[in-house]
Amino acid sequence: MKKFLSFLFFILSFGLNDRGAGETTSTTMTEAIPTAVSAALLEIEEGDVIRPLVAQYPFPGPGLVHSTPIVSKLTSEADDSLANQALDSGTYTGSPSNATVGVHGSTVFLKEIAVLGTVDDLMAVAGQLIGQSVVTKRDSDLAALFTSITAIEGDANEDIVPADLFSAYNKLRIQLAPLPYYLVMHPGHIWSGVGLVNMFANVADANHYTYAAAGGPGSVGEDFMRNGWAGRVFGFDLFTDANIAVTSRAGSGCAFSRNAFKYVPKREFRIDVLFSGPEVGWQVTGTEMWGEAVLKNNFGVEMQFNTSA
Amino acid sequence: MEKDQEKEKPLGKSEKQELEALRAENVKLRAQQEAEAKRAGSHYEELERIKNKANAAQLKIEYKDSDDHKNITLYHKNGLYIGKPVGPLHPSNAEQAFHAFRRLGILLSLTRPTALEISEYKKSAEYKLARSQFDAMRADRKKSRKGSEIERLTRLIAQASGVPENQLNNIKGPNEVVATNQAVGV
Numbered sequence: 177m178k179k180f181l182s183f184l185f186f187i188l189s190f191g192l193n194d195r196g197a198g199e200t201t202s203t204t205m206t207e208a209i210p211t212a213v214s215a216a217l218l219e220i221e222e223g224d225v226i227r228p229l230v231a232q233y234p235f236p237g238p239g240l241v242h243s244t245p246i247v248s249k250l251t252s253e254a255d256d257s258l259a260n261q262a263l264d265s266g267t268y269t270g271s272p273s274n275a276t277v278g279v280h281g282s283t284v285f286l287k288e289i290a291v292l293g294t295v296d297d298l299m300a301v302a303g304q305l306i307g308q309s310v311v312t313k314r315d316s317d318l319a320a321l322f323t324s325i326t327a328i329e330g331d332a333n334e335d336i337v338p339a340d341l342f343s344a345y346n347k348l349r350i351q352l353a354p355l356p357y358y359l360v361m362h363p364g365h366i367w368s369g370v371g372l373v374n375m376f377a378n379v380a381d382a383n384h385y386t387y388a389a390a391g392g393p394g395s396v397g398e399d400f401m402r403n404g405w406a407g408r409v410f411g412f413d414l415f416t417d418a419n420i421a422v423t424s425r426a427g428s429g430c431a432f433s434r435n436a437f438k439y440v441p442k443r444e445f446r447i448d449v450l451f452s453g454p455e456v457g458w459q460v461t462g463t464e465m466w467g468e469a470v471l472k473n474n475f476g477v478e479m480q481f482n483t484s485a
Numbered sequence: 486m487e488k489d490q491e492k493e494k495p496l497g498k499s500e501k502q503e504l505e506a507l508r509a510e511n512v513k514l515r516a517q518q519e520a521e522a523k524r525a526g527s528h529y530e531e532l533e534r535i536k537n538k539a540n541a542a543q544l545k546i547e548y549k550d551s552d553d554h555k556n557i558t559l560y561h562k563n564g565l566y567i568g569k570p571v572g573p574l575h576p577s578n579a580e581q582a583f584h585a586f587r588r589l590g591i592l593l594s595l596t597r598p599t600a601l602e603i604s605e606y607k608k609s610a611e612y613k614l615a616r617s618q619f620d621a622m623r624a625d626r627k628k629s630r631k632g633s634e635i636e637r638l639t640r641l642i643a644q645a646s647g648v649p650e651n652q653l654n655n656i657k658g659p660n661e662v663v664a665t666n667q668a669v670g671v
Contacts, residue, residue, distance in 0.1 A: 241577070270585060276577040279553040309550070320556070323571045324582035326589055331619070332569065339626035423570070469578055473585055480569075 224311050225417040226318040229358045230437040231471055235277060242440040242467055246271035273471045275440045280317075281463030282309045288456050299460065303447055306462035310445060315419045317468050319360075321437055322420070322430040325476040332426040335370040336481040341410040344431040344477040351474040353433035359412035361429035362420040364483025371483075372409060373400050422483050429479040436476035440467040559583065559593040565615040566591075568603050 235242050248271075250261045284302045291298045327347055329340045341359070348357055366372045376397030399406035407414060412431060420427045430436075442465040450459045470476070496504065556573035559582065571582055571593055583593050598606070606612055643650045 269588065270581075274577055274581065276554075276575060278575060281550070281552070283549050285547045313550075313552075317556075317575070320572050320574055321578065323569075324574060324578065324585065326585050326591075328566065331566070331623075334623065337626050343626075467575070469575075470581065470585070 224315055225415055225419070226315055226360060226437075227439055229360070229415070229432075229434065230318065230439050230468075231435050233275075233438055233440045235440045235442045235467070240277045240442075240467075242275045242277065242438075242469075244273045244438065244471060246273065246472065270470070270473050273438065273469050275438060275467035275469035277440060277442045277465055277467040279463055279465050280310055280313050281461060282306045283459060283461040285452075285455065286458045286460060288458070291458070299449075299458070302460045303462070306447065306460065307445065310462055310464050312419060314464070314466065314468075315417065316421075318437065318439065319417060319420045321468060321470055322360075322428045322476070322478050324470055325430060325432075325436070325478045326473055327476065328478045328480060329431075330479060330481040332424065332480065334481055336365060336372065336479070338375055338410065340479070340481070341412065341431070344479060345411050347477050348431065348433060348475065353472075353475040354435070355433070357412050357431060357433055358415060359409070359429065359431045359479070360415045360417050360420075361479065362422060362427040362483045363416050363418055364422065365427065365429055365479070365481055366414070366416055367404075368483055369485035370481075372414075376400050425482050425484050426480055427483045429481075430476055431479055432476035434475075435472050436470065438469055438471040440469075442466060557595065559595060560597045561586075562592040562594045562598055563606060563611075564591045565612070565619055567606050567612070568598050570597075 233242055233244070248264045250263075253259065282305075284306060286298055286302055329344050330336065344359075345357065361372070364371060396406045396409055417429075420429060443463075445462060445464040448459075448461045448463075450461075451457075452459060554575060557576055557579040558570050558572040559574070559579055560571070561567050561569045571586075572579060574582060586593050607616075639650050639653050642648070643653055
């Protein structure tokens with residue numbers, strides 16, 4: 177009898193272990209199993225690319241328009257009876273350069289219940305996003321100045337070739353723009369199928385620069401191949417800026433000297449936090465005050481080319 | 486033939502009744518299905534109405550940009566780059582850009598030129614001249630400075646043999662190749 181009962185128990189245990197026989201699984205207990213929420217990842221924005229490359233004129237005092245006069249040069253005479261020459265800041269084309277300061281900022285209203293209910297420190301998240309948005313705004317404002325430069329290389333449907341860069345260098349040099357020269361381009365101007373990197377493909381002609389036997393230096397191509405990047409090309413310090421606007425594949429970068437543009441900061445970035453009793457939440461506001469303008473138009477060359485094939 | 490005749494045989498009374506019953510059931514099931522769909526639809530609509538009515542503001546975090554000015558985009562109204570945008574710029578920078586381009590004979594405007602205006606301008610002598618100069622410049626920049634060794638040799642062979650250059654290197658495309666017996670003169 178005992179043997180029969182143990183045999184029966186053995187058979188039943190197999191039967192009870194079959195699927196669908198009242199097992200407790202993560203599915204049956206879903207409602208009791210918590211979901212872990214990790215700290216949020218914030219959307220990335222392009223940073224402060226252009227500001228360090230342009231002339232800076234801090235403007236803390238009174239006034240909202242920052243004016244930079246440009247004095248015309250004198251002409252040396254070969255005569256023992258010299259004529260008076262006036263120091264004139266009114267005849268130089270584009271003088272004075274005026275930048276009007278404005279307020280730029282973002283504001284977020286954080287409901288207290290959202291702050292209490294969120295895993296993340298929502299105040300810190302808001303602050304970081306506000307800060308990022310202000311930096312992006314500044315970079316975009318400076319990038320937009322590229323299109324107001326009157327010297328233009330390329331066109332809306334043109335691919336960049338080495339001669340365009342040499343021409344830009346030539347224009348800056350003729351205008352006596354002081355070194356170094358910067359080249360700020362959209363990432364597509366550099367790495368796309370029609371970008372700068374294609375000039376260093378293994379093709380032996382004058383539009384490609386690969387190795388000494390082809391007539392050009394190979395180390396820049398090696399930098400692109402090794403690092404995906406070269407800090408200096410064709411005499412320009414190269415920078416990439418995703419804040420450059422692209423319209424129908426075309427974007428406008430710029431080759432320029434420092435004094436082509438000016439950035440006029442009036443008040444640095446500040447966060448203000450105010451609690452609103454009736455709204456039961458915090459108004460978090462980040463603001464900064466600055467102005468930007470073209471300083472010397474002939475120290476820049478707009479580079480308008482395709483950013484993709 | 487016999488099988489076809491069997492198929493054309495008229496339905497018996499019981500078969501007719503069965504067919505009618507099936508048709509009636511089909512209509513009933515369709516009606517049931519439509520009613521279910523309507524109920525599901527109204528159920529969904531009710532959920533939406535509840536959400537809208539509830540207006541759960543604690544789930545929303547308002548965000549607003551604040552600038553004390555509005556940036557302006559200007560457009561080229563003439564010249565090689567007609568229709569090209571300038572900006573968006575601070576209003577004072579827009580004025581300075583306007584003057585800078587005006588000195589070069591380029592008019593900027595708040596109004597974007599229409600496709601018709603652009604196409605009309607492109608027929609003008611002024612634009613055609615600027616465009617032809619630009620295209621010539623681009624063609625010159627894009628061509629290889631070194632030139633091709635094959636082209637040089639072809640030129641020399643053509644001069645020595647008296648055969649025109651286009652016949653020396655006249656390689657036909659795949660759609661131009663014909664069979665030997667179809668070739669001219671064979």
